[in-house]
Amino acid sequence: MEGVIMATSRAFDAWVTCPSPNPKARLRLFCFPYAGGSASLFRTWADDVPPEVEVCPVQLPGRESRFREPCFTRLMPLVHTLGEVLWPYLTLPFAFFGHSMGALISFELTRYLRQRGRTLPQHLLLSAHRAPQLPDRQPPIHHLPDALFLEELRQLNGIPGEVLDNVELMELMLPLLRGDFAVAETYVYREDSPLPCPITAFGGLEDEEVNEEEVGAWHEQTTSTFTRHMMPGDHFFLVKHRLALMPLIAQELTQILARTTG
Numbered sequence: 001m002e003g004v005i006m007a008t009s010r011a012f013d014a015w016v017t018c019p020s021p022n023p024k025a026r027l028r029l030f031c032f033p034y035a036g037g038s039a040s041l042f043r044t045w046a047d048d049v050p051p052e053v054e055v056c057p058v059q060l061p062g063r064e065s066r067f068r069e070p071c072f073t074r075l076m077p078l079v080h081t082l083g084e085v086l087w088p089y090l091t092l093p094f095a096f097f098g099h100s101m102g103a104l105i106s107f108e109l110t111r112y113l114r115q116r117g118r119t120l121p122q123h124l125l126l127s128a129h130r131a132p133q134l135p136d137r138q139p140p141i142h143h144l145p146d147a148l149f150l151e152e153l154r155q156l157n158g159i160p161g162e163v164l165d166n167v168e169l170m171e172l173m174l175p176l177l178r179g180d181f182a183v184a185e186t187y188v189y190r191e192d193s194p195l196p197c198p199i200t201a202f203g204g205l206e207d208e209e210v211n212e213e214e215v216g217a218w219h220e221q222t223t224s225t226f227t228r229h230m231m232p233g234d235h236f237f238l239v240k241h242r243l244a245l246m247p248l249i250a251q252e253l254t255q256i257l258a259r260t261t262g
Contacts, residue, residue, distance in 0.1 A: 014066060015085050016056045019129035020046035025054035027122070027257055028094040030086065032102030034128070034238070035180035036159070036173070038063040041099075041238070048246040050197075053253050054092075060080070062176040066243065071179035075108060075187045084113045093260045095123040097249070099238045103185045108187075110195055120197055122256045124222075125249060127202040128235055130210050131217035132189045138209060142181035146174065153177065156209070158236045198224040200252050202245065204237040205230050 016030070017039045029049065031042040039057035046055045060078070062071030072078040082105070098106035103126040113120055128137070140154040154164055163169060199222045203215035212230055219226040229248050233241040 010064045015058055015060075015082070015197040016089070017043075018054065018056050019043045019057050020055065022046070022051075022054035024052065025092060026052040027253065027260065028054045028056050028090075028092050029253065030096050031040065031055065031057045031093060032096065032098035032105045033058075033060070034100035034158070034236075035184060036063075036177045037099070037102070038216055040064060045246070049250050049253050050257060052257055058086075071176050071180040071239060073179045073186075075183050078183060079105065079108045079112050081184070082109055083116070083118075087113075087118060090119050091200060093122050093256070094119075095125060095256055097122045097125040097127070098129075100129050100235065101126040101180055103127055104132065104184060104187060107132060107167060110197060111192060112158070120195070122197070122260060123252065124195070124197050124199045125202070125252060126199060126218060127238060128207065128210055130214035131201075131220060132187075133191075133220060134214055134217055136185070140176050140181070142185050149174070149178070152241070157234060194221050196223055198222060198226070200227045200229065202229045202231055202237075202248070204233045204235055206232075206234045209235050 029045075031039075031045070033039070033041050040060040042055060042057035045057075046053075049055060059066055060071065061069035066084050072081075079149045086109075095105035096110065098104070098230075106121075106124055106126060110124060141149055144152065150164060150170065153159055154161070163173075201218040203210055203212055205212075212228075215230070216228050217246055218228075231237040231241055231244055237245060
């Protein structure tokens with residue numbers, strides 16, 4: 001059974017890769033990837049955010065430096081583990097960014113922190129995921145036979161065709177991809193009061209998985225301010241339209257810094 005890892009500095013080093021440590025930081029941005037994604041998605045983000053921000057990409061088990069570790073297959077055990085691992089390091093004001101599965105992690109992790117009376121993020125930046133109270137319009141795929149699962153992945157247009165066609169590589173990646181999709185697809189939303197954190201939600205104008213209305217419905221999850229940005233591109237605008245996305249994220253972080261001054 002997936003349990004909670006006790007927080008230690010060694011555990012934190014495994015979970016968070018900080019490519020550009022910033023001793024002068026006034027704000028930490030913890031970044032959570034989409035299904036099958038990894039911390040390397042965010043390795044250059046420090047170049048595009050305000051200099052007072054320390055970018056802290058989260059490395060989930062089962063990928064890159066943690067390839068040999070079993071990945072999680074359910075959201076709440078992952079969230080509980082993250083809550084304990086990250087808690088001692090939430091010593092600066094912080095924000096969460098999450099894309100697709102990462103948005104769901106960010107949201108439930110914030111609710112976990114609130115439930116335990118802990119410090120909450122200054123802001124949630126949630127990307128390419130419908131508001132959690134809405135039903136999933138897409139049928140689950142994590143349980144499909146390999147051939148059908150790979151075909152569904154191809155339709156999502158997030159993994160290059162040459163990778164999907166590499167049989168040996170996909171044999172290595174399939175457990176991770178199935179696990180991540182299971183994390184998102186088995187999630188069951190629980191009714192609770194809205195969060196006090198401001199939320200900014202991003203969506204792709206050509207995203208067939210998440211439409212503009214579903215992105216906008218995140219406003220129900222906050223009692224504070226809500227902003228929606230619709231980006232060019234499909235579900236993976238995070239990668240394909242990064243140059244359009246990063247100025248908006250930098251703008252939001254600048255506003256957070258202004259609120260937390262003094």
